[in-house]
Amino acid sequence: MRSYFSDFPKTALQASYWLFVIYLLLPLALMMAISFKDANFVAFPIDKWTLKWYAQVLQDKQFLEACLYSIFIAVMTTLFATIIGVWIALLISAEGIMARSVIFALACLPAVVPGLINAISLRIFIRVLDIPTGTGAIILGHTVHAVPFVVIMVLTRLRSMPNNLVDAARDLGADSFVAFMRVTLPYLVPALAGGMVFCVLTSIDDFVRTFFLGGYQTTLPMLIFAKVQGGMSPEINAMATLVLIVTAAIGLYAEHFTRRSRM
Amino acid sequence: MMVDSSMTETAKVSPRAGPSYAGWIGKLVASPLYAATIGLIANSHKTRLVLLLAIPLVWIVTLHIGPIYQMARISIMDNYPPAPGGPVYTLDNYRLFFQEPLYFMPFLRSIIFAVCVTATTLIVVYPVAYYVAKVVKPENRTRALLLLLTPFWAGELIRTFSVIMFLANRGAVNVFLREIGLIDRPIILLYNYFSLSFGVIYLISLFMLLPLYSAIEKIPSSLVDAAADLGAGPWQRFRRVILPLSKDGIISGCSLVYLTSIGVFAAPLLLGGPNSTIFPEIIASLFHGSSDKWPEGAAFSILMLAVSLSTVGLFMRVVGGRTVKLM
Amino acid sequence: MQPVVHFRNVNKSYGSSLAVDNLDLAIEPGQFVTLLGPSGCGKSTTLRMLGGFETPTSGEIFLDGQEISKLPPNKRNVNIVFQDYALFPHLNVRRNVAFGLELKGMASDAIHKRTMELLSLVKLTDFAERMPGQLSGGQRQRVALMRALAPNPNVLLLDEPLSALDAKLRQQMQIELKSIQKTTGKTFIFVTHDQEEALTMSDVVVVMNAGRIEQMGDPHTLYAKPRSRFVANFIGETNFIEGRLKAIDGGLAAIEWNGSVVHANLNGQSPSVGNTVAAALRPEAISVLSQKPSNTIAVSGRITQSIFKGDHTSLTISLNNGQSVVAQLDPVALSAVTGDDVWLTWRENDAVVLAD
Numbered sequence: 001m002r003s004y005f006s007d008f009p010k011t012a013l014q015a016s017y018w019l020f021v022i023y024l025l026l027p028l029a030l031m032m033a034i035s036f037k038d039a040n041f042v043a044f045p046i047d048k049w050t051l052k053w054y055a056q057v058l059q060d061k062q063f064l065e066a067c068l069y070s071i072f073i074a075v076m077t078t079l080f081a082t083i084i085g086v087w088i089a090l091l092i093s094a095e096g097i098m099a100r101s102v103i104f105a106l107a108c109l110p111a112v113v114p115g116l117i118n119a120i121s122l123r124i125f126i127r128v129l130d131i132p133t134g135t136g137a138i139i140l141g142h143t144v145h146a147v148p149f150v151v152i153m154v155l156t157r158l159r160s161m162p163n164n165l166v167d168a169a170r171d172l173g174a175d176s177f178v179a180f181m182r183v184t185l186p187y188l189v190p191a192l193a194g195g196m197v198f199c200v201l202t203s204i205d206d207f208v209r210t211f212f213l214g215g216y217q218t219t220l221p222m223l224i225f226a227k228v229q230g231g232m233s234p235e236i237n238a239m240a241t242l243v244l245i246v247t248a249a250i251g252l253y254a255e256h257f258t259r260r261s262r263m
Numbered sequence: 264m265m266v267d268s269s270m271t272e273t274a275k276v277s278p279r280a281g282p283s284y285a286g287w288i289g290k291l292v293a294s295p296l297y298a299a300t301i302g303l304i305a306n307s308h309k310t311r312l313v314l315l316l317a318i319p320l321v322w323i324v325t326l327h328i329g330p331i332y333q334m335a336r337i338s339i340m341d342n343y344p345p346a347p348g349g350p351v352y353t354l355d356n357y358r359l360f361f362q363e364p365l366y367f368m369p370f371l372r373s374i375i376f377a378v379c380v381t382a383t384t385l386i387v388v389y390p391v392a393y394y395v396a397k398v399v400k401p402e403n404r405t406r407a408l409l410l411l412l413t414p415f416w417a418g419e420l421i422r423t424f425s426v427i428m429f430l431a432n433r434g435a436v437n438v439f440l441r442e443i444g445l446i447d448r449p450i451i452l453l454y455n456y457f458s459l460s461f462g463v464i465y466l467i468s469l470f471m472l473l474p475l476y477s478a479i480e481k482i483p484s485s486l487v488d489a490a491a492d493l494g495a496g497p498w499q500r501f502r503r504v505i506l507p508l509s510k511d512g513i514i515s516g517c518s519l520v521y522l523t524s525i526g527v528f529a530a531p532l533l534l535g536g537p538n539s540t541i542f543p544e545i546i547a548s549l550f551h552g553s554s555d556k557w558p559e560g561a562a563f564s565i566l567m568l569a570v571s572l573s574t575v576g577l578f579m580r581v582v583g584g585r586t587v588k589l590m
Numbered sequence: 591m592q593p594v595v596h597f598r599n600v601n602k603s604y605g606s607s608l609a610v611d612n613l614d615l616a617i618e619p620g621q622f623v624t625l626l627g628p629s630g631c632g633k634s635t636t637l638r639m640l641g642g643f644e645t646p647t648s649g650e651i652f653l654d655g656q657e658i659s660k661l662p663p664n665k666r667n668v669n670i671v672f673q674d675y676a677l678f679p680h681l682n683v684r685r686n687v688a689f690g691l692e693l694k695g696m697a698s699d700a701i702h703k704r705t706m707e708l709l710s711l712v713k714l715t716d717f718a719e720r721m722p723g724q725l726s727g728g729q730r731q732r733v734a735l736m737r738a739l740a741p742n743p744n745v746l747l748l749d750e751p752l753s754a755l756d757a758k759l760r761q762q763m764q765i766e767l768k769s770i771q772k773t774t775g776k777t778f779i780f781v782t783h784d785q786e787e788a789l790t791m792s793d794v795v796v797v798m799n800a801g802r803i804e805q806m807g808d809p810h811t812l813y814a815k816p817r818s819r820f821v822a823n824f825i826g827e828t829n830f831i832e833g834r835l836k837a838i839d840g841g842l843a844a845i846e847w848n849g850s851v852v853h854a855n856l857n858g859q860s861p862s863v864g865n866t867v868a869a870a871l872r873p874e875a876i877s878v879l880s881q882k883p884s885n886t887i888a889v890s891g892r893i894t895q896s897i898f899k900g901d902h903t904s905l906t907i908s909l910n911n912g913q914s915v916v917a918q919l920d921p922v923a924l925s926a927v928t929g930d931d932v933w934l935t936w937r938e939n940d941a942v943v944l945a946d
């Protein structure tokens with residue numbers, strides 16, 4: 001049957017799609033192109049090509065340290081946010097819990113509070129509690145921000161879980177802990193994978209919370225921010241290109257993984 | 264009789280066709296150590312409930328509500344840290360906001376900016392989401408969507424940086440326009456509202472795209488067919504069937520984009536100019552260094568939080584949605 | 591013999607509604623027992639209380655003489671086959687069946703041996719490494735059955751396990767289930783709302799209605815001697831004979847039925863003369879004759895509808911006394927068409943008096 005959906009001015013829609021794709025991709029593509037430019041200033045046209053900026057970036061101790069630091073923070077954030085997010089999701093989906101929707105709304109609160117406000121409130125919070133700024137504070141801030149997303153992903157997955165599965169495990173002799181470890185947790189794997197990748201990517205990317213909660217050690221976004229403010233150089237382009245390729249690869253892989261396991 | 268466990272006791276060692284079994288779990292569960300620890304919790308309904316409740320509730324109360332509570336508390340102090348003798352509570356910080364145009368003008372600008380960005384994003388992204396959800400063949404849909412998603416895996420700062428390079432005086436746009444002879448002096452694209460909107464939309468259009476896409480994709484084609492069958496033209500079909508049915512997506516998308524754009528921080532610092540100072544910069548400046556403007560900053564943050572959340576609430580009430588889906 | 595399962599005065603209420611109402615039920619070991627009743631009558635609740643997934647509001651449940659109503663599911667030696675099978679989607683067939691054995695702490699080799707034995711019992715050895723998603727409905731059903739049997743439970747509970755299968759496969763599985771029950775000698779408690787299924791497989795059928803037991807007995811008794819209108823109606827097709835009880839005579843009730851007097855078996859009831867009583871009469875118990883029989887009571891009527899059903903023809907007959915009955919006609923016995931005048935008769939004991 002022919003669908004009337006396709007009756008709309010199809011070409012116009014198609015054009016809008018491709019224009020939007022160009023809008024999204026062109027700036028990044030050009031940024032990547034300049035990273036290969038053999039000149040000290042960042043401008044078009046590109047006459048001579050080189051890989052020297054990459055060589056320079058890969059020897060840049062500051063960059064490598066920032067990378068490691070950001071990765072460390074991302075891993076810790078992911079670890080904590082996953083555990084707490086799953087825990088909260090389990091509570092929300094538990095039988096006979098009162099005020100379920102209130103708990104859910106509060107669990108999602110950090111995701112709807114604008115980023116800057118969230119960062120400032122955390123800055124105030126740690127000062128009131130006399131927690132020093134630095135690694136611990138950053139991880140705390142990133143975790144608070146990531147938890148709601150883990151909760152939502154896990155809840156969505158839990159909702160699609162046949163409620164008999166846990167019963168079946170209990171029936172076959174598992175106590176509630178074993179049933180959780182052997183049935184619920186494996187069932188949640190796709191959601192956990194998605195949630196973890198999300199945590200890693202948002203943590204590595206986060207600027208505003210790190211800006212307010214960070215100490216002297218620079219994270220990757222802080223470094224890029226400082227370099228961009230300090231003046232343009234193709235070295236930044238090379239740095240950004242490297243980071244982009246790695247994060248996009250992680251994202252694409254996660255997308256592929258969750259898509260496959262959804263079937 | 265085949266189904267009898269006594270048989271297995273005398274089982275001969277069978278060739279193991281790569282089987283992996285977790286018989287150790289049973290032994291673990293049966294061990295006294297387990298029974299005295301995890302087993303005790305797992306088998307007691309009450310302990311389990313307490314454990315299930317305790318950690319999440321403590322987390323939510325201290326870290327989701329706590330910071331906002333502290334922010335609200337400090338916003339009504341005259342000084343932070345409080346002078347010896349305890350804090351004096353006052354509403355002066357809020358009063359200051361309304362008395363000083365230096366503060367509330369950027370605030371208004373921020374709100375208007377966020378509303379404009381939200382509306383523009385909706386108009387730009389709707390046809391795109393519609394195209395992917397309904398025009399693209401199902402087997403190509405994932406690819407069409409991935410093409411849109413990939414740029415968002417690059418971080419906020421990298422994307423902002425790429426926008427700077429795109430719009431700079433010697434950036435791609437200006438070079439291109441000069442090459443084709445349209446201009447001979449670069450036009451100023453950067454450090455104004457244009458670059459700011461361009462960049463912010465660039466950063467957050469994903470939050471519009473995903474909810475719209477999933478809402479439009481859920482509309483059964485048969486409904487549109489039925490409308491056409493009943494004599495609705497293309498515009499009427501859009502206006503009277505597709506638009507109302509994608510309402511949930513519009514609400515979610517607009518709320519997310521609005522809340523994100525009102526709180527963007529890095530982009531205005533890098534893309535905005537002296538004439539486009541918006542509120543986040545003002546607030547942030549109050550917290551810089553050891554300046555003692557924390558109470559004012561906290562009060563302004565509370566105001567901004569209240570206004571942004573109530574705008575979303577109002578919007579949802581007006582449009583008639585019930586829930587905001589975050590994903 | 592001590593009953594393997596004994597519900598004693600068990601009630602289960604959800605809020606103000608009573609799902610199971612004062613259930614008293616003893617089940618002998620080694621039997622195939624079916625709980626039969628319409629949807630919502632409390633069958634699943636009964637089963638789930640035995641499995642440990644619901645706690646009775648009041649009353650006691652005994653398993654092998656031990657009170658178990660407060661024990662968690664993992665401490666009870668019963669296993670359930672769920673309606674939607676509830677196979678673990680992340681484990682293959684082999685690991686699904688082994689799940690309960692692993693929790694018993696058996697050695698790997700022993701687990702493997704028993705798992706493969708069970709799978710060969712239902713001819714699924716070749717599918718051991720498949721994931722549940724790659725199996726057909728009937729295969730999933732068998733895996734679920736073997737998974738529940740693997741830990742060697744005292745009692746196997748089956749909650750409408752065949753309802754997701756198509757008619758053909760269902761009949762095949764009914765036979766298979768019955769034969770597995772025979773081989774293993776285990777007590778099976780089977781839940782269904784399909785009366786034919788219940789009659790086919792069971793040693794004992796427990797008919798439930800609105801949380802109560804209506805009647806319990808072997809299929810033949812239930813069919814031939816339903817005690818209540820509900821049971822008569824729920825199991826098979828029935829004609830109801832309603833009228834004033836004229837006399838009781840040698841175990842037979844004489845009922846005045848719109849002018850004619852007919853006889854029915856008292857069926858253990860003791861109605862008082864003069865009251866209105868109802869009796870049930872199965873369509874196949876009625877003989878359709880073209881002539882008035884000389885030596886028995888008979889009622890006359892005219893065929894108003896005749897439906898060919900393959901092995902028999904179902905006739906709707908409008909009686910001269912104003913009633914309408916359904917009878918079955920054996921095609922070889924008599925050829926009758928709509929509009930024919932016929933006489934109906936039945937053996938007096940084939941009509942049974944009902945309690946209500």
Ligand SMILES: Nc1ncnc2c1ncn2[C@@H]1O[C@H](COP(=O)(O)OP(=O)(O)O)[C@@H](O)[C@H]1O
Binds near residue numbers: 608628629630632634
């Ligand atoms: N968890 C529950 N909460 C409230 N009512 C329930 C619950 N489970 C069952 N019921 C009610 O109890 C009655 C019996 O249900 P059930 O045992 O599932 O019936 P059956 O299996 O015979 O179809 C029904 O009226 C049902 O609505």
Ligand SMILES: [Mg+2]
Binds near residue numbers: 630633635
């Ligand atoms: Mg049921």
